[in-house]
Amino acid sequence: MTTDNIKPIPQFSAFIQAKCPRCRRGKMFANSTYSLSGQNMYKSCPHCNLSFEREPGYFYVAMFVSYAMNVAEMVTLAVAIAVLTGSDNPWVYVSVLLGSILVLSPFNFRYSRVMLLYWLTPGLHYHPEMSGDMPHKH
């Protein structure tokens, strides 16, 4: 059996594209981050059949991840506003931060789940042999 045709897929590119953490080939979401039809996550990987929701309610944990992302983003933005505008008008901060929360929420939703599966799930690792074409067992 040859494995020459399998090129390992770098974590960074798989992560950015929200690909399956095990095979890095299958997509985790059925549509793009800002698609109007909303967030549509596959139940399992279309390529290697990994079940993304490791156990019932698993994605509740992703809410904490997305909360942490929100806090980090808000702090960064507040500092950026202060540095760039030097404004001390609280309404500038409130309107920019609230607007950003809305704009960033699909992004946070998606990447909190990607981070959860990539970094916070013990026992779930990349299997390069699975990124090749899967043998079809029918």
Ligand SMILES: [Zn+2]
């Ligand atoms: Zn997969």
